[in-house]
Amino acid sequence: MxxxxxxxxxxxxxxxxxxxxxxxxxxxxxxxxxxxxxxxxxxxxxxxxxxxxxxxxxxxxxxxxxxxxxxxxxxxxxxxxxxxxxxxxxxxxxxxxxxxxxxxxxxxxxxxxxDEAQKKQWLEPLLAGEIRSAFAMTEPEVASSDATNIETRIRRDGDSYVVDGRKWYISGAMNPDCRIFIVMGKTDPDGPDPRRQQSMILVPRDTPGVEVRRAMQVYGYEDHSHGGHAEVVFDGVRVPAANVVGEEGGGFAIAQARLGPGRIHHCMRLIGMAERAVELMCRRAVSRTAFGKPLAQQGVVQNWIADARVTIEQLRLLVLKTAWLMDTVGNRGAHTEIQAIKIATPRAVVDIIDKAVQAHGAGGVSQDFPLAELWAAARTLKLADGPDEVHQRSLARRELKQYL
Missing domain, CATH: 1.10.540.10 (Acyl-CoA dehydrogenase/oxidase, N-terminal domain)
Structure with a gap:
């Protein structure tokens, strides 16, 4: 490597x-x-x-x-x-x-x-930055950490599909430039294979029956810069059958393919968030005096800074190894490492940002520094793209398999 x-x-x-x-x-x-x-x-x-x-x-x-x-x-x-x-x-x-x-x-x-028509209509303007989009998967009525629980129904009706369901924490949906939803729902809810019951379908935002009901807060933040996280209701939403992405029944596999790169991207950015927090913590430590000497000379603050540096270097190496494996053996071959970084990185970065907040005192929880918002974002990533516990469960099973 x-x-x-x-x-x-x-x-x-x-x-x-x-x-x-x-x-x-x-x-x-x-x-x-x-x-x-x-x-x-x-x-x-x-x-x-x-x-x-x-x-x-x-x-x-x-x-x-x-x-x-x-x-x-x-x-x-x-x-x-x-x-x-x-x-x-x-x-x-x-x-x-x-x-x-x-x-x-x-x-x-x-x-x-x-397909080519879907790329022309939606991918090209997204690539140009002319529109925004949302991915509608998570639901309030079921444990969405298990994607087979999804209850939104996508029912075939002639040359159309009809979508009914309620989603929430649909990132980007509050942005008026969000023009398209990629919706995951069940086309075959009684099918024998629970991982072939779901499909993905494209639903334009202006389709009758689509209601962006409200913005969901994240630790009190509405996250305007990302276009918010909305509750969205699909009530008898009719779209052409050609709007299915891939094949009917392929939704679960498509979701997994989508989430693999997303997980490593989140971890890459989390390391940057940790670096920003350490920079702010160091600047604060050399500029503030408590009990007769700068914070930078207080042993506990020095420990926070040293531990943060060690942790960041460890995380970066693990993320780089994962990226290298994804490039050389594919996402499936890097599955263990993808899960490992998804468990380790948010957990560690939350702690680093928390120490930076502590070093800033009241300022750390205020709007005058980015730390509180960084903490909320990092803490949320212990849930997003699969909660830690799901990845731990899968990783432990793979580790134990060789002994069973």
Whole structure:
């Protein structure tokens, strides 16, 4: 395994680091000020569109997509350090580069499983950053950690499908630029194979019967920058049969294919979030005095900083190994490592950010620093794309299998 950066990665890293310093970090406060003056808090601040235009001009666009026909054609190992950098400003940088969830996973899904008509209508404007999208899977009435529990019904009726169901925490759905939902539901609820009961179907937002009911908060935040997380009701929603993605009954497999890259992308960005937290903690430690000496000279704070550095280096190596395996043996061959990083990274980064909050005192939980929002985002990722316990269960079974 060789994790050294090749020439292309080094070039993109240099460009991206400069882009962050010159454009993204200064835009963080501007975006909040502009949002406060918008007619709707879900509208996109002008500075975000300016960032997108500049990122596109600099060639920092669609870096996440390994398919060279549609994206930058980077490997997972090449993209990993770039995604980490964007994680330092997770509510702004990924969107600026058109590398923000859930659009990234939806674009990968359409590129891999969509037909030519679906790509033309939905993938191309998503790649251009002209529209946004949402992935409607999680439901409030069932334990969605087990995807076979999904109750939304997708019923065939002649040349159409009719969708009925209730979803929540559908990321991006509050954004008025969200034009398309990829909805997972059951087309064969009584089928003998519980993993062949589900299908994916494209539902345009303006289809009659689609109701974006309310924004769901995340630890009190509405997450405007990501387009919120909505409760969405589908009531007799009729769409053409051609809107099925892939084949009927293929929804579970498509979901797993979508979530694999998404999980490593989250972990890459989490490492960037941890680096931002350590930077803020160090700056605070050298600028504040308590009990007669700077925080930087207090043993407990030194321990926090040292432990954070060790943890970040460990996590980065595990994530890079996972990226390398995904590139060399495929997502299935890297399944153990994908689960391992999904368990380890959010857990550890939550603790690092928590220590940075502690070092900032009351300021750490305030809106004057990004730490509270970073903590909420990292804590949420212990649930998103499969809760820790599901990955632990699967990983333990695989580990035990050799002894049974």
């Amino acid at each position: 060789d994790f050294s950066y090749d020439a292309r990665t080094e070039d993109l890293r240099a460009k991206l680091l400069a882009f962050m310093d010159e454009h993204v970090y200064p835009a963080e406060a501007v975006a909040e000020e502009q949002r406060a003056r918008l007619a709707s808090p879900w509208d996109t601040p002008a500075v975000v569109e300016e960032l997108k235009a500049e990122a596109k001009r600099q060639g920092l666009w669609n870096l996440f997509l390994p398919d060279a026909e549609y994206g930058a054609g980077l490997t997972n190992l090449q993209y990993a350090p770039l995604a980490e950098i964007t994680g330092r400003s997770p509510h702004l940088a990924p969107t600026a580069l058109n590398c923000a969830a859930p659009d990234t996973g939806n674009m990968e899904l359409l590129a891999q499983f969509g």
